[in-house]
Amino acid sequence: MEPGEYDALVVKARSSSTAALELLQFMRTHKIHQPELVLQHGAKLVRSQRLGNELWTVLEQVFMAAAELGCDDWRDYCLKELTKNFPSSLRVERLKGIEKESQADWKEAEKIYQKILSTKPEDTMAHKRLIAMHKQSGKVSEAIEAINTYLQTFSTDSEVWHELGELYIEVGSLQRAAFCFEEMIVHNPRSMYTILTYAELLYSVGDFEASRKYFSMAAYLDEMNLRALWGLATCNMALAEKDKAREKTKQFQELQKLTLERLKTAYKGFGATGKPAAKLLAMMTL
Template identity: 75%
Template sequence: MEPRQYEAMIAKAQSGSATSATELLQFMRTHKIHQPELVLLHGARLLKGGARALGNEVWTVMEQVFLAAAELGCDQWRDYCLKELTKKFPSSLRVERLKGIEKESLADWKEAEKIYQKILAGKPEDTVTHKRLIAMYKQSGKVPEAIESINTYLETFSTDSEVWHELGELYLECGMLQRAVFCFEELIVHNPRSMYNILTYAELLYSTGDLETSRKYFSLAAYLDGANLRALWGLVACNMALMEKDKTREKSKQLQELQKFTVQRLRTAYKDLGGSGAHGKPALNLLAAVST
């Protein structure tokens, strides 16, 4: 998506053209642009203009406006849109889900949960409702329930890397590091070249005491990006811990060589970044202490 293209569409929509406003809302849906204020501004104007101007787009725009209004706490538009959608699609599961979102916007968590559980009882393969329920648990501070719901979801949809990541982050939040390790193992299987996944996995292994495997993954990250400070500092920490743990002559010599190489890479990285900056000088001083 070109930012200039998007900005030009906003400018056209602001001129008052119904066609331009409709195109802007379509563009936002297609590119998953999250700007509820903009949706409410132009969507509400279109709905005020009547259904004829929108044609077949009216119900899609109405749902879009409902979601924006629910998020922003604009009760009048939220209630109006939900009423019209319910009237038009009385037996729609999609509209039923919107009723759950309405309850969420009112902080009526119990009622929202009832609605989502009822939908899932009849349609357990409904991934959107599963994710809505998980989001609701997180929003209402029910982390154990969110974890349980995610695990239930992953029993059926085990290839959903986005949800594995969410579960890993929740385990981290709860201090359940070993379980978070398992989640990031799954994420690496799904995307073995993701620097974020590799580095987070390496740091989790370090925190749980698996120093050798942690060192291997920090090394992999450094191999993929030789100037990555997070990877290089991780290697320094692993090497120091391993040298302290295993003081056999041969092993220690290998680790010292690796440490020397890693420290040099860090010095080069800071030099390339302009090592005299606010963070550069302390880092270089620390490297000097590490290498002595």
């Protein structure tokens, strides 16, 4: 996804139904979560009755958005249409579970998911919904326990490692969160998001040296990545404070100089936010 690509689509979708459909597709592919937009455009598209084969995907997408936003009419309509067309579909069965969840009927939802699992124990979606239900009712420790059990069977599911990592961050167990992100790096060593979050976690637990390495790697993979550059600058500052003599060596001075130069160049083109950034960068010179 290019910067600005999504925003341009959002604007275009206001005036053309082809663009609206494109926007919905884009949101599905890139997992962009903005249910209000889905409902707004999806509802219009469904009403137009010109969706052809896309209809079912859009109905499912609108259903999810409506269930989340508490828009019961659309939720019920979409589910009714989908059930009519796919009476024996497992995918629709899961949606019925989600419908119950949106009504806070946890017992009924659990029944539906357990039923799916009794015939198809490898159905990861149903497992994930059960975990998500713990989370929704605010039971974080139960959710963590359920995820750990899940990972004993499906240990390569990095989406779930991610979920576990975020939960650990939420409860402040940063060492454990870091472990989850290590798993994710093993699965996908070039994911900027994972590398950067891991670097931030290492910094937060006080391992500035390792954090600097991962921020450096991110800045190597994507030269002008702001998160990587700011992170690198912060690490350098923290390390300089810890060990003054070592950080005075030419190598580390050069690293900070390069980082700050890149940030300065980047912020020249950024308008209003450039002013505070320039001042801060001037202060950060070692």
